[in-house]
Amino acid sequence: MAERAGVSQSTVSRALAGSEVITEATRARVLRAAEEIGYFVDERAARLRRGSTGTLAVVVICRPGESAADINPFSYMLLGSVCLAASERGFETLVSFQAREEQFFGHYEERGWADGLVVIGTTTNRAAWDYFRGLEKAERRVVYWGSPFDDLEWVRSDNRAAGRLAVEHLLAQGYRAPCFLGAIDSPQHQFAERYEGYCDAMRAAGLEPCLVPTRDGATREEEGAAAVEAWLDQGGGADAIFAACDAMALGALEALKQRGVAVPGEVGVAGFDDLPAARFAQPTLTTIAPDPAAAGSLLVDALFNAGDDAPLRRVPVSLTVRGSTAR
Amino acid sequence: MAERAGVSQSTVSRALAGSEVITEATRARVLRAAEEIGYFVDERAARLRRGSTGTLAVVVICRPGESAADINPFSYMLLGSVCLAASERGFETLVSFQAREEQFFGHYEERGWADGLVVIGTTTNRAAWDYFRGLEKAERRVVYWGSPFDDLEWVRSDNRAAGRLAVEHLLAQGYRAPCFLGAIDSPQHQFAERYEGYCDAMRAAGLEPCLVPTRDGATREEEGAAAVEAWLDQGGGADAIFAACDAMALGALEALKQRGVAVPGEVGVAGFDDLPAARFAQPTLTTIAPDPAAAGSLLVDALFNAGDDAPLRRVPVSLTVRGSTAR
DNA sequence: CTGAAAGCGCTTACAG
DNA sequence: CTGAAAGCGCTTACAG
Known part of the structure; x- marks a missing residue:
């Protein structure tokens, strides 16, 4: 790719990342070359190097045995609005539905999969809450919808x-x-x-x-x-x-x-x-x-403003x- | 981490990946050390090295202006069942809702974000279909629900x-x-x-x-x-x-x-x-x-069996x- | 069965 | 404004 545009790897990277420092002529050349050979930045490598992920994980807690058709429609709407809000802020969303004890998983940050975690739990699933509450100690970015615990970072309806x-x-x-x-x-x-x-x-x-x-x-x-x-x-x-x-x-x-x-x-x-x-x-x-739209925005904002003095956590x-x- | 367990980086990797070749005693030592320091494999690096992503992207096409509350409940169910089916096969799911022309995006594979793409389109959004149909030429793994085009890889109800x-x-x-x-x-x-x-x-x-x-x-x-x-x-x-x-x-x-x-x-x-x-x-x-459950399974299977003689594409x-x- | 070394594809100080 | 070099954290031939 660098050869194709006749510039160095560094320049390609800077041109594609929109760095201010690059000449418009150079950027144009790089963009054209990228278009021609169908080049896209490999995000795995970019993120590995950069340290962040640009992704947000959202976990929907279900009741054990529930299938896709049984899941609370409101949970789906919340999921949708979180994805929409994340997308507006430039984040991708990794979603997973978790019902049984063996499949509880919240270590998205440690694995380099996400920068933060939104947990949506509208149904009663005590085991799941116990699991996710345990995580919290690790001092990570997590925010909860429908949390039974007031000491977790939560967003709720008013x-x-x-x-x-x-x-x-x-x-x-x-x-x-x-x-x-x-x-x-x-x-x-x-x-x-x-x-x-x-x-x-x-x-x-x-x-x-x-x-x-x-x-x-x-x-x-x-x-x-x-x-x-x-x-x-x-x-x-x-x-x-x-x-x-x-x-x-x-x-x-x-x-x-x-x-x-x-x-x-x-x-x-x-x-x-x-x-x-x-x-x-x-x-x-x-x-x-x-x-629901406000809920998604508030959840995503709460994730990145955790610790703020007066975070907005009540959905109108x-x-x-x-x-x-x-x- | 390698120091902590007193073994090499290679051994840690093999132990955690469940390689057959490792001694049970060694594996136990590595697992214990990982537990102690809260170590998790960084998936960005692992996947970069491995070449695959273990992730599947699912795009839900919406009507422009639709908010989370307006989206067809059946689309949500399909989304849920695709996520569930992917999860059963060991894949994570990256989901995005796309409505407006500027935000159409399907280059998840090129960017190293996903190994394949499931497009769910139940509503009429001609521009989106044109966009995604254009992608198809690039010889990639994409499967469609609700495609108006018979020449794309589709799964449908019977x-x-x-x-x-x-x-x-x-x-x-x-x-x-x-x-x-x-x-x-x-x-x-x-x-x-x-x-x-x-x-x-x-x-x-x-x-x-x-x-x-x-x-x-x-x-x-x-x-x-x-x-x-x-x-x-x-x-x-x-x-x-x-x-x-x-x-x-x-x-x-x-x-x-x-x-x-x-x-x-x-x-x-x-x-x-x-x-x-x-x-x-x-x-x-x-x-x-x-x-809906069958739909998710069929979509995910179709993604990885594309080109099969008689792929199962009709949901009962x-x-x-x-x-x-x-x- | 385990280790040293190379390299996945990027970004980013550091020079120039 | 651009390039050469280092290094993000893994996996995997290659030796031993």
């Missing part, structure tokens, strides 16, 4: 605001006794935060918070459906449900329909996530939507009103 | 079988005149294949095929809805619809509901894709489901019966 938004909307629609559907002691910390926001708004309105607890099930939808059935069996009592996530809300909708409870007439339902499915539920599901949320609360 | 399955199911449910909703002259070749399967089964049953054509719209759902409205305006005539994809079927459902046409009573509706949303549509949507499909055809 869950408290979400809880408040939901309650305020429900009350504005004329519902008088919204309850919260979810598990607040779940390792999924975000649910507890949504519950806190819910409680804030309830108390601000002079109302008593009310919790309809869910229990672990095969899927979030089943958890939601089971909890609603148990609640109805005990006589119900609330006239609206704010579910900790859309999947549970969808399950709740299912259960209410089966029991002949009219939505939104008798009971209003709102969720969180804005899954694609929310738009097609019957009735369509009112939900609090996190901003917004209310999407649909049929399930329209009365 | 679309003809899908068309047949849909018609056979519709007839078995007592529908007498199923039509096909979609664009058969679309660059999206797969739609035409589904139409062919539809025609095969119609003729086999002694029926005349009938096409309800769609036209490009902002989203597939809008395309489906608009086509159904136009069709109703012209007097309809069919008693069942097999839509070229779920998004269109969902749009059709929407339009039928708005016009007061009962589904599945007056008109049956079936789609293709098995989007998560299909389970939550009202009524729930009968659909032909491709097998299956019928998922739901409410929209249940009469």
Whole structure:
């Protein structure tokens, strides 16, 4: 390649890297030669020499046994937005889905594969969290979505605001006794935060918070459906449900329909996530939507600004009103 | 590291690479030392020396302006299944989403970033296909999902079988005149294949095929809805619809509901894709489901078996019966 | 079975 | 502004 352009290896490198110091004429000659012989810089060598990788690893934690079709659509959206945000900042993204204990892996930095690691964990997988928490000690660049641990570098939705938004909307629609559907002691910390926001708004309105607890099930939808059935069996009592996530809300909708409870007439339902499915539920599901694009940007920024005084770690949320609360 | 274990660099390399030739005692010593100092092989250097990358690039083609939340859920599933399949075969995956002309990029092999490239394009993006088709000449390892070009190395759903399955199911449910909703002259070749399967089964049953054509719209759902409205305006005539994809079927459902046409009573509706949303549509949507896991495996295998006599390139499909055809 | 040496393809001080 | 030289951290013939 250097021969072809009639210059030295150093000059080729500088010309292609866009160094200021090179004559425009020389650069043009080098670019033409590169075009002619289809030359591209070998990034393995460049990075080995340079020391950095220009790549960011993103790990999506799944439940064991999950296949591509079972993975939470919101995880996919997060993955997409992280890749997009990384790309905007000039980084490539190495992605891997990890479910079983034998395959947990986070040593991308040590191996020279990536400059940092984004871990996306929306589902419960305790073993994975234990593994990744162990890594942290090594003083590396890692940032987490959905971390159950507050001492890790995390980015999350503004869950408290979400809880408040939901309650305020429900009350504005004329519902008088919204309850919260979810598990607040779940390792999924975000649910507890949504519950806190819910409680804030309830108390601000002079109302008593009310919790309809869910229990672990095969899927979030089943958890939601089971909890609603148990609640109805005990006589119900609330006239609206704010579910900790859309999947549970969808399950709740299912259960209410089966029991002949009219939505939104008798009971209003709102969720969180804005899954694609929310738009097609019957009735369509009112939900609090996190901003996936903002999430990707914040995660990538947090990765490289770790240790900052006041890193921006809360992804804004917004209310999407649909049929399930329209009365 | 070599010092620490008291052996040469060569021996460390061989021990860690699992070379047969190394004494178990030596290997143990090396492994212990590696553990102690937290040593990991630098893959940049290893691959530079070895010549390969152990990585596979996957490019998801999007529509310009699409954000992470807008991307087709099926594309995400395909992405997931490709990553999973690659991982099973010991490959890392480098993923990128590409929408605009300036960012098209496929030179992962030349740059030493990947040993091969999987391109996932389910949406219409002519410029992207032109770009990637241009690459092909360079005699490289690329395999395509959703390619409009038959001369590229492709993997697709068994679309003809899908068309047949849909018609056979519709007839078995007592529908007498199923039509096909979609664009058969679309660059999206797969739609035409589904139409062919539809025609095969119609003729086999002694029926005349009938096409309800769609036209490009902002989203597939809008395309489906608009086509159904136009069709109703012209007097309809069919008693069942097999839509070229779920998004269109969902749009059709929407339009039928708005016009007061009962589904599945007056008109049956079936789609293709098995989007998560299909389970939550009202009524729930009968659909032909491709097998995303199989798709990932086939794509990865095709990548490394290119040029084989009879590469397996058709992903099996299956019928998922739901409410929209249940009469 | 293990070690010394070469070299993968770059980038970057160091000279000129 | 450009070139010659060193070296990034590995793997792998080649000896022994």
